[in-house]
Amino acid sequence: MDVIQASCGAGALGLGFIAPAFAVAGLSLASIPIIIHFLNRRRFKTVRWAAMEFLLSAMRKNRRRLRFEQWLLLAMRCAMLLLLGLALARPMGCSSNSLAGLIGRDSGVYVLVIDNSCSMSYEAERQQAHTQLDQAKRLAHDFVERLSGGQAVALITTANPATAIVAPPAYDLKAAQAAIDRIEQSYAPCDLDGALQKARDIADSDAVAREPNRQLCLFTDGSRATWAAGTAEAVKAKFKLMPAAFPGGITHFNLAKPTQSNLSVLELTHEGKLVTTFFGTALDADARSFGPPEDVQLQWQLDNQTLAGSGSMHLDLARPQLRQAHVDIKQGGPHVLSLTVLPHDRMKTDDTRYLVINAEPSVKTLIVEGEHQLAALGGSGAFLRTALAPKSAASPGGEAAAAASYVAPDEISDLELPGKVLGDYRAVALCDVGQVSESEADQLQHYVESGGALLVFMGDSVSAERYNSVLYPRHLIPGPLTRRVSVGSEQRGYRLNFQPEGVVNPILGDFAHVANSGLDTAQVYTYWQLVLPADSKAQRVLDFASPATSQPAGEAVASGAATALDPAITLHSVGAGQVMFFATSADPTWTNLPAKPAYVTLMHDLLLGTISGDDAWMNRTVGDRLTVPANMGLSVAPTMTDADGRDVVMESANGTYASPPLQKPGLYTLKMGDRSVPIAVNVDAPAVADLRPLDDSQLLSSMGGVGVRLVGDQLPPRDETEQDALGRDMEWGLMAALLVVVALECFLAMRFGHYRRGVAVEGA
Numbered sequence: 001m002d003v004i005q006a007s008c009g010a011g012a013l014g015l016g017f018i019a020p021a022f023a024v025a026g027l028s029l030a031s032i033p034i035i036i037h038f039l040n041r042r043r044f045k046t047v048r049w050a051a052m053e054f055l056l057s058a059m060r061k062n063r064r065r066l067r068f069e070q071w072l073l074l075a076m077r078c079a080m081l082l083l084l085g086l087a088l089a090r091p092m093g094c095s096s097n098s099l100a101g102l103i104g105r106d107s108g109v110y111v112l113v114i115d116n117s118c119s120m121s122y123e124a125e126r127q128q129a130h131t132q133l134d135q136a137k138r139l140a141h142d143f144v145e146r147l148s149g150g151q152a153v154a155l156i157t158t159a160n161p162a163t164a165i166v167a168p169p170a171y172d173l174k175a176a177q178a179a180i181d182r183i184e185q186s187y188a189p190c191d192l193d194g195a196l197q198k199a200r201d202i203a204d205s206d207a208v209a210r211e212p213n214r215q216l217c218l219f220t221d222g223s224r225a226t227w228a229a230g231t232a233e234a235v236k237a238k239f240k241l242m243p244a245a246f247p248g249g250i251t252h253f254n255l256a257k258p259t260q261s262n263l264s265v266l267e268l269t270h271e272g273k274l275v276t277t278f279f280g281t282a283l284d285a286d287a288r289s290f291g292p293p294e295d296v297q298l299q300w301q302l303d304n305q306t307l308a309g310s311g312s313m314h315l316d317l318a319r320p321q322l323r324q325a326h327v328d329i330k331q332g333g334p335h336v337l338s339l340t341v342l343p344h345d346r347m348k349t350d351d352t353r354y355l356v357i358n359a360e361p362s363v364k365t366l367i368v369e370g371e372h373q374l375a376a377l378g379g380s381g382a383f384l385r386t387a388l389a390p391k392s393a394a395s396p397g398g399e400a401a402a403a404a405s406y407v408a409p410d411e412i413s414d415l416e417l418p419g420k421v422l423g424d425y426r427a428v429a430l431c432d433v434g435q436v437s438e439s440e441a442d443q444l445q446h447y448v449e450s451g452g453a454l455l456v457f458m459g460d461s462v463s464a465e466r467y468n469s470v471l472y473p474r475h476l477i478p479g480p481l482t483r484r485v486s487v488g489s490e491q492r493g494y495r496l497n498f499q500p501e502g503v504v505n506p507i508l509g510d511f512a513h514v515a516n517s518g519l520d521t522a523q524v525y526t527y528w529q530l531v532l533p534a535d536s537k538a539q540r541v542l543d544f545a546s547p548a549t550s551q552p553a554g555e556a557v558a559s560g561a562a563t564a565l566d567p568a569i570t571l572h573s574v575g576a577g578q579v580m581f582f583a584t585s586a587d588p589t590w591t592n593l594p595a596k597p598a599y600v601t602l603m604h605d606l607l608l609g610t611i612s613g614d615d616a617w618m619n620r621t622v623g624d625r626l627t628v629p630a631n632m633g634l635s636v637a638p639t640m641t642d643a644d645g646r647d648v649v650m651e652s653a654n655g656t657y658a659s660p661p662l663q664k665p666g667l668y669t670l671k672m673g674d675r676s677v678p679i680a681v682n683v684d685a686p687a688v689a690d691l692r693p694l695d696d697s698q699l700l701s702s703m704g705g706v707g708v709r710l711v712g713d714q715l716p717p718r719d720e721t722e723q724d725a726l727g728r729d730m731e732w733g734l735m736a737a738l739l740v741v742v743a744l745e746c747f748l749a750m751r752f753g754h755y756r757r758g759v760a761v762e763g764a
Helices: 020-030 032-043 050-061 063-089 098-103 132-145 173-181 192-204 232-239 380-388 414-419 438-449 464-474 506-511 598-610 696-702 731-751
Strands: 015-017 091-093 108-114 151-157 163-170 214-220 249-254 262-270 281-290 294-302 311-315 322-327 333-342 352-360 363-369 391-394 400-402 407-413 427-431 453-457 481-486 526-530 539-543 567-574 577-582 619-621 639-641 651-653 656-658 666-672 675-682 709-711
Touching: 108 132, 108 163, 108 192, 132 173, 132 214, 151 173, 151 192, 163 173, 163 192, 192 214, 192 232, 232 696, 262 333, 262 352, 281 294, 281 311, 281 333, 281 352, 294 322, 333 675, 352 619, 352 675, 363 380, 363 414, 380 407, 380 427, 380 598, 407 414, 414 438, 438 453, 438 464, 438 567, 438 577, 453 598, 464 481, 506 539, 506 598, 526 567, 567 598, 577 598, 696 709
Parallel strands: 108 151, 108 214, 214 249, 249 709, 363 407, 363 427, 427 453, 453 577, 619 675
Antiparallel strands: 015 091, 151 163, 262 281, 281 322, 294 311, 294 333, 333 352, 391 400, 481 526, 539 567, 567 577, 639 666, 651 656, 666 675
């Protein structure tokens, strides 16, 4: 219903109705007793009766008193109906209005939005509040203390995801204060956009929308992390809708300290996808000062041992080049790397960032050979195996030993594939495998979806019909094979469209700016033409050259493809794993690439580019769940403890174990039988680190320029005259008056009842 509002200015009535239709109905009903009175007077007949002359003479003496009593009863009955209509209409008045102040009581709905995100853990060290959140809770608690029983409170927290912890609004103010006291510090980013949406949903609900005095109060730190985040435009758009949702006003309590700043380690990563004990890795980091530049100490650690390269650093807002060029890990298994900025500042949660690295002593690779020959290097798989782990010279006993390599290849024939446990290998390579059965394809699909790497090389044995009907529907090749393209006996081979000085795919980064590697001069005599669907997300690592720059590379691919170049090497994801497709063979039967210097490096790059690092699941962000990979081979249910040693409940579903959202940063410990694995949980530092405060003009701009009352970190003095909205509900007073009038009418009707007459006498 429409709400009639009145100004609270001097001299104004300052009244309004929540349901004005009831007031109109009350006025209409008040006329009914009057109409009945006149109708009753008209229906009486005047009868002259000689015997009544004596009584008539006596009644004339009391005529004025009788009329007064009748009019009084009539007025009481009209007032009853009028008061009933007015009470149902719920008239509202300003606190400055004399009538509202006399019979009204305070009314309103207050939606309190309290920021409990990571930035509110800043230690402001106020006298009665250690952190910003402590101060916000104290202010909100005292704010509710000032309210009266006719006012209701809703409570929303902003830590992602925003949560309405008291909704719909509660009139039990003690319970609302208890809910405020129970708000816990979160280390997630601020979801202000979601909090505003929940506030608007509360204001628009049927139970609240009829209340004209709806007010919104925000308790945040006024920092850039809160107001200048990625959702800033969405927040600004929502604020422009707030005045209509909250006509009683919007107040922002700014908890920020004018000089607050923050040091933060935003990022810590290792180079490449794979870390092995065979070669070291490099670390890259991003640490900044969000505030004045500071001289700090950077401490790099590996398994709690300080690394070389730690030392002093001058940090400012610009991104410095922080790099550990070489970290040598000699032992396989998970290791914890960390970077800490010292001394700790007032928000310690982002001063240290952890990274768990799983160093592998070897990369077990299964090579499936589709064609077997007795000669040395007689098959495509043999060439691939030699490139990944070449044999050294023969020993005196006549047996060649494997040279030192991080790859541990295991070569089998395609007939042996069904009996292999693919989960024992980090990568599987199909080399000139002619046919794959349905069961083998299902096995490969499950392996890749679980995080495995599959490399598919073509060759003479490959059946396009079988690949298209078995592998393609399972996404184990990126598109259907169309035809085998070959050059004539006297023609030059097709060239790969590789330009070392041009744009180079990251997988081929080793060949960027490298002349005479052979990758740009290698010739391909035969390849399988493959059509990428129009909606394909496969990455083109390398194409065959266009006809303008080389021998014709086959017909243009099917209509809808992004380019007329035939793909030579592609990479696409399937579940948690990846598939690398190589359109030609891995041996010299279809290409002279194996004779080029680039061949060995290329095969290693393709392997490393396909393997997904198996340590990503051990590195989580606050709010993430931890899911234990299915390939961990669990024999007992895992258990986990957080950084404080408290148990984290692991949930089981379909044989997979997962944690609830992880709420605190730090190093967790996951126990899987006799194994313990460290789990790094970091805050989303880029989203929470910038604690530089916004000034009032910047805050108002972030709020879309709407009329917001800006308040500092203390409650303003109590001042009843500050309330401009209609905040006095007179319903209860009018209902009390109605009861009084009903009681009085009953008493008077009983008191005057002995004067009732059935016949009117002329002259009465």
